[in-house]
Amino acid sequence: MRVLGIDPGYAIIGYGVVECESGHFSLTTCGRITTDAGTPFDRRLKIIFDDMCEIIRRFKPEQLSVEKLFFNSNQKTAIDVAQARGVTLLPAIQAGVPIFEYTPLQVKSSIVGYGRAEKHQVQEMVKNMLHLQDIIKPDDTADAVALAITHGLSLGRRQLERKNDLRQ
Helix, strand or coil, X not given: CEEEEEECCCCEEEEEEEEEECCEEEEEEEEEEEXXXXXXXXXXXXXXXXXXHHHXXXXXXXXXXXXXXXXCCCHHHHHXXXXXXXXXXXXXXXXXXXXXXXXXXXXXXXXXXXXXXCHHHHHXXXXXXXXXXXXXXXXXXXXXXXXXXXXXXXXXXXXXXHHHHHHC
């Protein structure tokens, strides 16, 4: 299963494509989409949309995993991030790629086994799970890869649950 993980934003959008097969993971690619602060916001949204269309076209993910948004302060930032998130997801929707959402707590629990884990603990586990030499940088990209792995682990759990249900 090829999963595209997305860490949404409008200045930096992290992405990671991970192959998930029977509890084993391999990194296909990862990176980030960036937009400059001085660029008009509508132009930033177009850059995000165009880049996401290219990522979807090039890597053909079967499913997409994205961080669930949660805000408790700045409303303008929340609105801007929500708009960018919609533009980020639209190419997947147009391509018929199913979208799954995970909270940061779910990602930490899935990757480290502890929902209050520190960011560096998650990054170290991702590095180990993918058999990489170094942790993935920057944080937005690392978070996107962790989201893809989280979904892959979730798929494995669902398959196990289905098998157990069939046996009963």
